[in-house]
Amino acid sequence: MSTDTTYQPAAIEQTWYKHWESQGYFAPSHTGDPYCIMIPPPNVTGSLHMGHGFNNAVMDALIRLKRMQGHNTLWQVGTDHAGIATQMVVERQLAAKNISRHDLGREAFLEKVWEWKAESGGAITQQLRRLGSSVDWSRERFTMDDGFYKAVQEVFIRLHEDGLIYRGKRLVNWDPKLHTAISDLEVESTEEQGSLWHFRYPLTDGSGFLVVATTRPETMLGDTAVAVSPADERYAHLIGKTIKLPLVGREIPIIADDCVDKDFGTGCVKITPAHDFNDYEMGQRHQLPMINIFDKNAHLNEAVPQVYQGLERFAARKQIVADLDALGFLEKIEPHQLKVPRGDRSGVVIEPYLTDQWYVRTAPLAEQAIAAVENGNIQFVPKQYENMYFSWMRDIQDWCISRQLWWGHRIPAWYDPEGKPYVGRDEASIRKTHNLPDNLPLTQDEDVLDTWFSSGLWTFGTLGWPEQTRELAAFHPTSVLVTGFDIIFFWVARMIMLTLHFQKEVPFKTVYVHGLVRDGQGQKMSKSKGNVLDPIDLIDGIDIETLVQKRTSGLMQPKYAEKIEKATRKEFPNGIAAYGTDALRFTFYSLASTGRDINFDVGRIEGYRNFCNKLWNAANYVLMNTQEQDCGQDGSNNYTLGLAERWIVSQLQQTETQILDYMAQLRLDLASQTLYDFVWKDYCDWYIELSKPVLWDDNASAELKKGTRRTLIRVLETILRLAHPFMPFITEEIWHKVKDLAGKTGATIMLAPYPAPDESKIDAKAVADVEWVKGIVTAIRTIRGEMNVPPSKKIAVFISGGSAATQLQVNENSTFLKKLASLESIDYLHSDTDAPLSATALFGEVKILVPMAGIIDKQAELSRLEREIDKLKKEVERVQGKLNNPAFTDKAPADVVQKEQDKLTGYAQAISQLTEQQGKIAAL
């Protein structure tokens, strides 16, 4: 062991990772029960954020645990081509050089994207390595790999054959900036302030006008009806008549429809079937014409009067309002709050737009997907997310899967000159299947598939499907999916639907759903807020100047730079220290309670870095006392286990049981907390301290010393294996220094067996005895602490009272007691009448006497006793109240009543003893 007394994570972490990877330790063992996790594929060109950090820390703990337990583990990694996101990044780079993708053309543009992928695609996988993620790199996948594309193509073709994919001209969510359709899920509606315009629409017969209220004046050019409620008497006489649409001059009918709310606005609605989802449906019901008035940029097209053609939609709005006003058709404008649909990527207002797209018919798929969760084949943790899943699934809409992008899986469909689509693997096979003559020109669909269509196949598509491979048989269904709630619909739900349909089994048995990683104040981390933490910076540390630079450069709104800089300098005056991966991971685990967002408090990572340091130094102590010494590993039984040894071994079994239990429940917070408490409190604070008086005692027997060394090293070695899934690096580093002394062999702790509790080692007597020692020691320390008696001042202590065994306990444990409480002597008094005047503490029935002479102030002790007595009196009052209540004594279970009764007796006794003591001191 090095002589370093402080833990230096940078010195060990990367070396070990490289070693593990090069040795192939991450790959499946091909023995034992399979256990498989598929990584939620991050965007190939992305970089690691705190969400990835958390997510991967959780997966790695699970996989390392199972691997150590002897399972055949596969943690498969891969990245996603992320259609829109990646294309946008490359387009932005081109835009900086004033080039559009259309200038390049499809092929050249795609080349640029592949170049960008080659350039930046390794970043995130390198960062995953920094986290210690033990993924099987040999099976790394990319969603645009040839093999995966085969699966995507196959799925599309088969769904089409099954009648579950169709092409249709319908209203879609159109993004006028990105020039593509997007799915419902990619639309975010935001509450915005707008207006409600009231327009007069004149009746054709000249008998007056109707007033319609609208939030989108510009669409009036595409109106093909005005609707009223059939229950609205005000307009009943007008139904069937027509109005003459201002500015356009078109004659359009007045219709009645139940969907109209007569109490909203004027009770009259203008109907634009080609540009509003509700109007579209109404148009279908009433066979209204659909007039598309926009082009793909959401500029007015040739379907509108010449003067408006080419106008951008919001410019058109202004113009139309002005024109209607000039003609006397504008009645009023009211301020109005409305939900505006915006594209989640582009941020622009989404336009309902009539286009031809490919759709997945989801209802039949959803049916099975609902059943799989209902019958428990898939379980969500925490369970509440099942409701969210059900409510969405039960009301699912068909899924628009075509995107007018270039980067993605090209749709395997070809069109003949009439526009008739044929779906198949390639042109040749389509000609063959459909008997098409060679001279009939076919052109492939220009569109690509929604990224989520391909990621929906992730669990089985990456295992070789449609081939029935060995891996598919072994690892599918996968064991657990670890993912954020934000992609339950995008990804989880679709994986379930597609996998059930094709693989006839669930994609995973458990879905562990976690929240968003936020900053310490619960704010969402974002570049614009300047509160982003980079996991790598927490691992390696970062100086304040670099951090400020990082947070303030490349802002969308540079005006916030100053504010961000100020806040950053205030929060991190000295930058961020290098905490190391193990500490970062442990922090994630400690915050991994289920069902809520994770507020990442930087204060906590420091605490867990200290925990690593604690473990490091505990190992240091153990090695100092065991190296080159007989640690009782020769197979003979010539060693003795003392009370402390039996106790720590017993506690260890309990700890192992609990950790395994919590891991099974996916409560990594409780598991890590249990480990923390055992290592710090039981092992370091008590066991190591209890070992000192034995190892340093010349009178202690060789057998007892050997038993102590044996226990120190073996418990430490077990702690390392227990902790390894959580803190892989530090445990591996120490393990290699410890394993021989502990009688263990093996090339790596990664593949050493995970500790399993042995009930025969649970020793209730030892636990009770050590609790007694701890109680006495703590009582003495409390007096010392409150009376400011430093440990360097050795004191004499007397014990009295207690049971018949007390004297024996005092004698047997006097070495422990003297060392731990820093005593000169400890003696049992059969009667305390002849005891010197003492400060007194009670531990159960045992009385602890610390002679005051020369060390304790009379007044201080009197007021200390006063506080103690007051506290006890309050308790007596409370308990007495309970016991005096017949309702309680009659109805509560007997053992509960007895417990209260015992408490009362104990308190009363304590009060009388302390009061007596108070009297003695006061009389002095």
Added chain:
RNA sequence: AGGACCGUAGCUCAGUUGGUUAGAGCACCACCUUGACAUGGUGGGGGUCAGCGGUUCGAGUCCGCUCGGUCCUACCA
């Protein structure tokens, strides 16, 4: 509009089926460089468990309402 979750110490969080004096880490106060560790040790202070009502012998825990916060879904032009 419907639904979910949350509100516990100054901060970030635990608190299993209701039952000791509600816990941890950080922060705070005091003492201590004791032969693993000052990234440490020992002791201490600090909470009307958001509020109100109910069920119960007993509620942080179960039920209802109110307030505050976060989010999801569906929407009225």
